[in-house]
Amino acid sequence: MPAVVVIHEPVVGSRPSAEPFRIVPFDEPIVDAMNLGITRGDGIFESVGIRHGYVHEEEAHLTRFANSARILELPAPNADAYREAVRIGYRALGGGIADAYAKYVLTRGIEARESDPFGYAFVDVNPDWSRERTQGIRVVTLDRGYPLNVAQTSPWLLQGAKTLSYAVNRAAIREAARRGADDVVFTTTDGYALEGPTATLILRFGDAFVTPSPDFGVLHGTGQLGAYRWLAALGMRTEYRPVRAEELRQADQMWLVNSQRLAAPIRALDGEDVTIDRAFTDGMNEYLRDRRS
Ligand code: PLP
Known part of the structure; x- marks a missing residue:
């Protein structure tokens, strides 16, 4: 089962939050039906490889994530929040997994409501590509x-x-x-x-x-x-x-x-x-x- 981490730490900007992250069961819905990521594919993501807990090319991924946000005219994602969400997700997966991967997701937020962007990450075992x-x-x-x-x-x-x-x-x-x-x-x-x-x-x-x-x-x-x-x-x-x-x-x-x-x-x-x-x-x-x- 993948580990899903919703980021309450502002996904954009860097204001501290009382409950920065929330681990949610994989089958619990976390995305509003009117989230623009769902209704219009209006958002960005990254897929990162993880080997024994080490995130490959993390800075290059975060730079590309920020660049994607710039191209879509989204606010800059909070890189530290995504870094931390992936570490929390990896630990929640059970730890000790040799080959895992994570996705970072950032959507424009909820349609027709001037909401903030919405972000989460999930971590799962990497399939066997041998x-x-x-x-x-x-x-x-x-x-x-x-x-x-x-x-x-x-x-x-x-x-x-x-x-x-x-x-x-x-x-x-x-x-x-x-x-x-x-x-x-x-x-x-x-x-x-x-x-x-x-x-x-x-x-x-x-x-x-x-x-x-x-x-x-x-x-x-x-x-x-x-x-x-x-x-x-x-x-x-x-x-x-x-x-x-x-x-x-x-x-x-x-x-x-x-x-x-x-x-x-x-x-x-x-x-x-x-x-x-x-x-x-x-x-x-x-x-x-x-x-x-
Ligand atoms: N090009 C496209 C369109 C992709 O979606 C990806 C990765 O998913 C890549 C290239 C390769 O990028 P990376 O090596 O960072 O995974």
Whole structure:
């Protein structure tokens, strides 16, 4: 059962509160029917990986959470309150869990009532991703329906924010399943590769590693940040730049990386086999799993 922690400590700002946190049973409703997170997907979230109680890339997640709030014109989340909620949730889960994950959620509050934003976190056991990590995933490319510079031309589309409106991301994964695949790489209308619906793309060309630049409408992945740290320590070259969709077919290897599944090697792209290097990917995932950053 996941541990749910409602944050009464102001979720935005930093006024102290008499009862800052409340642990609630998983099956107890905590969200008002008119909460804008429910009725309009109007809010933001983060998913973070936890190894033996240590929260991976916590500062990078909190920075991205604050950036998502800025893009949605929400007040800045109270980072300390989310940090503490995750620690309380992890302890409430029973402690001693090797692989857990947490979600931080912040919604705009309740519709038609000038309410404050509403926030909570929950912590649960991370599912077993060993099959995806070792045997790889089949992906299809799907058109995301906008050009590469959408974040610059149309900021109201909220690219680069991790919003609660993930219905499109889930629909893309269902489309992948219809096409006999496990996951997706989104492409732009002008022919660039973006990211997966829940993960960052990394491509390998010899000793050089490339990920689509976070300046262009994709999230800056914290798993990818960790992978780049490991690659740099191995003496590999790493870069961020726009990636043409046709480069996917030229890459030696590719991964979709996120905080929960870590690095899933791509073993097929649009039905064509792609090489996976099991030992190399195992090394990357051992680093990502046990990193202290
Ligand atoms: N891109 C999208 C759209 C995501 O939803 C996610 C994570 O859920 C990522 C990239 C990867 O981010 P992270 O590595 O921080 O989990």
